[in-house]
Amino acid sequence: MVDIHLEAIEHTHQLVGTNYASTGDIPKDHDIFYRCDECGDFVPSVPKRNLGCRCGNVFVDKDYWRLHIGDMSKMSVLRKNSTPRRTQSGGQRI
Numbered sequence: 001m002v003d004i005h006l007e008a009i010e011h012t013h014q015l016v017g018t019n020y021a022s023t024g025d026i027p028k029d030h031d032i033f034y035r036c037d038e039c040g041d042f043v044p045s046v047p048k049r050n051l052g053c054r055c056g057n058v059f060v061d062k063d064y065w066r067l068h069i070g071d072m073s074k075m076s077v078l079r080k081n082s083t084p085r086r087t088q089s090g091g092q093r094i
């Protein structure tokens, strides 16, 4: 039951990493999402409630702040692009 618009996420998120060795290595933040490559669902890394993908490969246990991954090779970590990039020479905005 993940009611997120996948197309919007595809356009505004960039790949952080995949094929992690353990769940302890996987980043977690308000702009981090997990994508299950098995079913294609997106799961927020810090959801408001326990949330998992539809096939059960990726599950975030909000109560214990634990991440459960069935097959590590079938999940990707994505980061939301919160601000438009400004790569003009010189200035670096914070």
Ligand SMILES: [Zn+2]
Pocket: 036, 037, 038, 039, 040, 041, 053, 054, 055, 056, 057, 058
């Ligand atoms: Zn899945």
